Amino acid sequence: MKPIKELQDLIHLDMDAIGAYQKAIDACEHDFVAAKLREFQADHGRHVEELSGEITRLGGKPEVKTDLKGFFIGGLTAVASRGTHSALRTMKSNEQLTTSTYRKALEHGELPVGARGLVQRNYADEQRHLEWIENALRQRIWEQQPAQHA
Numbered sequence: 001m002k003p004i005k006e007l008q009d010l011i012h013l014d015m016d017a018i019g020a021y022q023k024a025i026d027a028c029e030h031d032f033v034a035a036k037l038r039e040f041q042a043d044h045g046r047h048v049e050e051l052s053g054e055i056t057r058l059g060g061k062p063e064v065k066t067d068l069k070g071f072f073i074g075g076l077t078a079v080a081s082r083g084t085h086s087a088l089r090t091m092k093s094n095e096q097l098t099t100s101t102y103r104k105a106l107e108h109g110e111l112p113v114g115a116r117g118l119v120q121r122n123y124a125d126e127q128r129h130l131e132w133i134e135n136a137l138r139q140r141i142w143e144q145q146p147a148q149h150a
Contacts (some may be wrong), residue, residue, distance in 0.1 A: 004062070089137065
């Protein structure tokens, strides 16, 4: 896969994640969880900006939009996110997808050195997001504090 196409696919993925995070944040009943999800959503926004810059640097024109997959991810997140616990469960699935996609881009992508470093940093963010969500689910953090709508 050509580098620009690879990076463009990651932009679409991050745009999809931004929308999914918004639906999860809206469904969240705990401010402290919603705040963490907003942090992760902001990371995805930064990824879009940086990937767009890299595409431009490589001579391409970034397309900052969701794709059909994003429509389905967003719909699934909206349907599945009813409260903090279900929002976290749904975002775990979404983060598993983003983490896996970034890993595949690193393993199979034909990325120039600068783009590879950027994708590696974004992949580290995805791993951190997934780890936090998995820990939150394991610890059942929504049971530790009363619900406060975000």
